[in-house]
Amino acid sequence: MSRSHRLVCDGCSFLVTQCVCQWIPSINNPLPVVVIQDQREAKHAKNTLTLLRLVLPSLRCISAQSGEELHAALDVLPLDRWRLVFPNEGSSPLEQVTEEEKAEIEGIILIDATWRKAKRLFLSTPKLQAMISWHFVSPPHNDYAIRKSPKEEALSTLEACAYAIEQLTEKNMQPLRDFMVSAQAFQWRQQPEGHQHRNRDV
Numbered sequence: 032m033s034r035s036h037r038l039v040c041d042g043c044s045f046l047v048t049q050c051v052c053q054w055i056p057s058i059n060n061p062l063p064v065v066v067i068q069d070q071r072e073a074k075h076a077k078n079t080l081t082l083l084r085l086v087l088p089s090l091r092c093i094s095a096q097s098g099e100e101l102h103a104a105l106d107v108l109p110l111d112r113w114r115l116v117f118p119n120e121g122s123s124p125l126e127q128v129t130e131e132e133k134a135e136i137e138g139i140i141l142i143d144a145t146w147r148k149a150k151r152l153f154l155s156t157p158k159l160q161a162m163i164s165w166h167f168v169s170p171p172h173n174d175y176a177i178r179k180s181p182k183e184e185a186l187s188t189l190e191a192c193a194y195a196i197e198q199l200t201e202k203n204m205q206p207l208r209d210f211m212v213s214a215q216a217f218q219w220r221q222q223p224e225g226h227q228h229r230n231r232d233v
C-alpha cells in the first residue's frame with residue numbers, strides 16, 4: 032500500500048480514500064445533543080456516531096468508560112429539563128410528548144453502545160435512571176442495512192437522534208439519514224475485500 036492511502040482528510044478525519052465530505056449536509060439543529068459512548072462501539076468501523084458528529088458539530092460526546100467523567104458531565108446539566116432517549120420500564124412514548132413539555136426541554140441524551148452495554152450503563156447510573164426517558168413507538172424504517180443488528184427494528188444512534196430531533200423540533204432530518212446511507216455505501220465499497228466480512232460482535 033502506498034503512503035497516500037494513509038492520508039487523513041482534514042474535513043471528515045477519515046482516510047482520504049474514505050472521505051465523505053461531499054455528502055455532509057448542512058443542517059441547523061437547535062436542540063443540544065449529548066451522546067454517552069461506549070469506547071468499543073467507537074472503534075467499530077461502521078459506527079454512526081462519527082457520521083453524526085460531522086453533521087452536528089455541536090454534539091457533545093462523553094465516554095462511558097470513565098464513571099468520573101460521566102458523572103461530572105451529568106452533574107452540570109439541569110437534568111430535569113433534559114430527556115434520556117432510552118427504552119426502559121419507566122420510559123414514555125416520545126410521540127406523545129406535549130407541546131408544553133417540548134418547550135421546556137433543553138436537550139437530549141442518547142447512549143451509543145450495544146443494547147446489553149447500554150442497559151448495564153443505565154442500570155448502574157442512578158442519575159440516568161432518575162431522568163424522564165423516552166422510547167419510540169413508531170420510528171421510521173431502519174436504513175442501517177450494512178451492519179447486522181440483533182434486533183430487526185433497532186435504530187442506529189444517528190437514526191435515533193434524527194428521529195428524536197424531528198419529533199421535538201419538526202425539523203426535517205432526512206438529509207442526515209441520506210448522508211448516512213450515502214457515506215456508508217461509499218465507504219463499504221472502498222473497503223479492502225477482507226474487511227467486508229467482519230461482523231460486529233454483540
Ligand SMILES: [Zn+2]
Nearest residue numbers: 040043050052
Ligand atoms: Zn473528508
